[in-house]
Amino acid sequence: MKALVPCGGAGTRLRPITHTSAKQLVPVANKPILFYALESLAAARIVEVAIVVGDTREEVMAAVGDGSAWGLKVTYLPQEEPLGLAHCVLLGREFLGDDDFVMYLGDNLLRQGITSFVDAFEEERARSAEPPAASILLARVPDPHRFGVAEFDGHGRLVGLVEKPEDPPSDLALVGVYLFDARIHDEVAALTPSWRGELEITHAIQGLLEKGLRIRTDVVEGYWKDLGELDALLEGNRLVLEAIEPRIEGTVDAASRLEGRVVVEAGAEVVRSTVRGPAIIGARARVVDSFVGPFTSIAADCELVHSEIEHSVVLESSRIEGIPRVVDSLVGKSASVVRSATRPRATRLMVGDHSRVDLA
Numbered sequence: 001m002k003a004l005v006p007c008g009g010a011g012t013r014l015r016p017i018t019h020t021s022a023k024q025l026v027p028v029a030n031k032p033i034l035f036y037a038l039e040s041l042a043a044a045r046i047v048e049v050a051i052v053v054g055d056t057r058e059e060v061m062a063a064v065g066d067g068s069a070w071g072l073k074v075t076y077l078p079q080e081e082p083l084g085l086a087h088c089v090l091l092g093r094e095f096l097g098d099d100d101f102v103m104y105l106g107d108n109l110l111r112q113g114i115t116s117f118v119d120a121f122e123e124e125r126a127r128s129a130e131p132p133a134a135s136i137l138l139a140r141v142p143d144p145h146r147f148g149v150a151e152f153d154g155h156g157r158l159v160g161l162v163e164k165p166e167d168p169p170s171d172l173a174l175v176g177v178y179l180f181d182a183r184i185h186d187e188v189a190a191l192t193p194s195w196r197g198e199l200e201i202t203h204a205i206q207g208l209l210e211k212g213l214r215i216r217t218d219v220v221e222g223y224w225k226d227l228g229e230l231d232a233l234l235e236g237n238r239l240v241l242e243a244i245e246p247r248i249e250g251t252v253d254a255a256s257r258l259e260g261r262v263v264v265e266a267g268a269e270v271v272r273s274t275v276r277g278p279a280i281i282g283a284r285a286r287v288v289d290s291f292v293g294p295f296t297s298i299a300a301d302c303e304l305v306h307s308e309i310e311h312s313v314v315l316e317s318s319r320i321e322g323i324p325r326v327v328d329s330l331v332g333k334s335a336s337v338v339r340s341a342t343r344p345r346a347t348r349l350m351v352g353d354h355s356r357v358d359l360a
Contacts, residue, residue, distance in 0.1 A: 003046045004052065008052055244261050247263045251270070274291050299314055
């Protein structure tokens with residue numbers, strides 16, 4: 001089995017961060033989202049992986065390289081503009097050949113990995129008189145009208161997929177992981193663009209259903225997150241941090257206190273501060289006279305001075321100084337959030353496109 005990992009897309013819901021960075025490389029617990037997907041593919045014994053890259057291709061290629069860090073062999077497929085997930089399958093046609101493949105969206109986070117789903121799909125295709133043409137993963141969600149939703153008949157057989165329905169037929173949303181055999185290629189080749197101007201993978205799956213082909217369904221256990229927007233990213237960060245093991249590789253002075261599960265990476269310093277876990281302090285970061293609250297990730301080379309932060313993600317090389325309380329926030333690379341000494345005292349902002357600022 002091979003793998004196809006879409007990593008294009010504009011990442012509009014995470015702007016302004018994604019004006020300069022790939023959304024798949026935004027870190028969760030100080031590790032890029034994409035790396036969790038690559039780890040899952042490697043754990044499922046998949047070796048050959050094609051990553052579909054768009055405008056941020058150089059950054060993605062620099063981060064992933066040839067894939068050998070995960071035991072993978074990575075091929076890159078350029079996509080000049082985001083034309084849909086089914087378009088990614090079109091781009092991958094030569095790479096995929098007639099092999100079965102998994103398509104794993106590069107901004108999705110799945111706690112349990114995909115090994116059990118891959119094994120079940122391959123086993124059923126090998127022994128079944130009616131082998132499935134595809135397998136989709138589903139997750140129960142409280143707000144199914146926001147997602148693509150599965151529809152079943154009275155016998156529990158999948159009969160359709162409905163995109164963001166006003167009246168959802170179920171609470172089972174499509175997860176961004178799909179398994180296909182070669183029959184999907186004919187369906188993709190026959191597609192026309194949707195109203196969004198994209199080739200929709202859900203339409204291709206619907207085409208398989210309309211031909212009477214069987215689609216396997218699995219409901220994921222544990223958490224699944226599409227990390228394409230701020231609230232989901234913070235929630236994903238919280239979920240990953242809840243499972244971290246304490247590790248102290250940097251320095252923590254005698255006047256500081258670590259509570260709960262805390263990681264202090266190599267070269268980091270915690271000085272006269274409290275870090276209440278689960279939390280992670282990145283390599284060479286400095287936390288001085290500050291409080292880092294639960295579910296916070298401070299990336300490498302950051303500096304936090306005379307400040308408090310909680311339930312937030314701070315990207316590398318940023319500085320926060322003299323800020324009494326920061327919560328539920330995402331701070332981009334090399335950003336500066338400081339208390340101004342200039343008079344008259346006022347809030348002074350330099351805020352990029354699509355930013356959001358909530359003032360106390």
